[in-house]
Amino acid sequence: MPDIQIGGLVSFTTIDYPGKLSCVLFLRGCPIRCAYCSNQHLITPGEGEYDADKVFNWLRDRVGKLEAVVFSGGEALMQGAATIDYIKRVRELGFKIGLHTNGFYPNLLADVSDYVDWIGLDYKAPRDKYESLVGNGTAYDLMSKSLDVWLKTGKDLEVRITCDPHFITKQDLLDIANDCASRGVHKIAIQKYIPHFESDENKTSDAARSQFFTDCDLRKTIDSMFESVTWRE
Numbered sequence: 131m132p133d134i135q136i137g138g139l140v141s142f143t144t145i146d147y148p149g150k151l152s153c154v155l156f157l158r159g160c161p162i163r164c165a166y167c168s169n170q171h172l173i174t175p176g177e178g179e180y181d182a183d184k185v186f187n188w189l190r191d192r193v194g195k196l197e198a199v200v201f202s203g204g205e206a207l208m209q210g211a212a213t214i215d216y217i218k219r220v221r222e223l224g225f226k227i228g229l230h231t232n233g234f235y236p237n238l239l240a241d242v243s244d245y246v247d248w249i250g251l252d253y254k255a256p257r258d259k260y261e262s263l264v265g266n267g268t269a270y271d272l273m274s275k276s277l278d279v280w281l282k283t284g285k286d287l288e289v290r291i292t293c294d295p296h297f298i299t300k301q302d303l304l305d306i307a308n309d310c311a312s313r314g315v316h317k318i319a320i321q322k323y324i325p326h327f328e329s330d331e332n333k334t335s336d337a338a339r340s341q342f343f344t345d346c347d348l349r350k351t352i353d354s355m356f357e358s359v360t361w362r363e
């Protein structure tokens with residue numbers, strides 16, 4: 131079995147797995163191309179910058195110091211069986227396992243679900259705008275299926291919506307929140323869009339990026355729909 135290709139590592143974080151001290155492994159490869167991707171150096175598969183065995187030995191030394199290991203990307207499940215095998219080995223060390231995913235691989239998510247304790251799932255836009263945002267016509271349906279797969283496990287989940295004003299209006303955000311609430315999601319995070327790669331003709335204003343966060347009625351409505359709403363500005 132090939133080693134997983136690890137393109138980045140954050141050795142200590144308090145914000146990537148809810149309530150746990152964790153580290154994050156960024157795996158190479160992503161099947162979609164989000165307009166606002168800030169990890170473009172990770173989206174093409176290629177040699178990992180980190181030796182997977184050395185990282186595993188380092189993780190063994192972190193037992194008792196860290197509580198969780200988060201697999202992120204890129205899209206961690208794009209490496210399929212190699213990722214799942216590595217996750218199983220890391221879990222046997224006693225860590226909680228987190229997974230940040232765009233939901234493109236619902237079958238692999240089902241396969242790995244026994245070994246993952248929590249996921250952060252991207253719900254990037256309403257169905258009719260998904261393809262133009264991510265450059266793939268199947269991504270919405272796959273993400274939606276992943277949401278169902280995970281909800282069926284009964285395990286912890288945060289749905290994440292990044293409010294890129296090129297693709298999302300306040301009504302869209304409300305529609306996504308309604309869809310999540312009606313399907314049984316309890317925790318969502320609403321994330322401010324950060325303009326990493328805007329061309330001059332596509333520039334957004336701070337007011338456009340902040341509109342979701344400054345609208346008190348919108349916030350109150352969405353807050354009332356879930357057990358937990360995190361507004362990440």
Ligand code: SF4
Nearest residue numbers: 160163164167204232
């Ligand atoms: S899913 Fe994440 S890594 Fe992949 S293109 Fe989108 S933002 Fe980038």
